[in-house]
Amino acid sequence: MAESKILACSKLMADQKLTIAFAESATAGWLCSEFALAPESGQVLKGGITCYDASLKETLLKVPHSVIEQFTPESQQVTDELAKRLNNLIPADILVAVTGLTTPGGSETPEKPVGTMFVSALIKGRLVSLRQVFNGSCEEVIQQTIQAAAEMLIRELS
DSSP states (O other): OOOHHHHHHHHHHHHTTOOEEEEESTTTTHHHHHHHTSTTHHHHEEEEEEOOSHHHHHHTTOOOHHHHHHHOSSSHHHHHHHHHHHTTTSOOSEEEEEEEOSSSSSSOOSSSOTTEEEEEEEETTEEEEEEEEOOSOHHHHHHHHHHHHHHHHHHHHO
């Protein structure tokens, strides 16, 4: 069942006649799936792309290799680029991208530990970004990211 923040966000978008699409890396489609469970999903949800591997960020969403190389696949800069470029594949009023570190073995550093998540939303052409560090298991980090993304969208649309 979709969480209450997702439900509130979905209703807010439906009331404003807005559509949404996702480019997800670390959340691997889970955010899009939560929106699919909302009663308004048929009105608001356009679709989503899972680009877990960095190569898909380049080949599918056309993020320049130099940006990924300079900032790492899990960074605010790459997440912003994903949000900006998603419209070329799935046109929507709201374009949301997520990257981050849910488990060890990625680009973690002392400044960017495991649990660091990035969410970017292009809302009718205006970019809004979020960087947050969550604690817990991989699943807990993803769940917290989903809630933070919904909260960010509610805040921006209210």
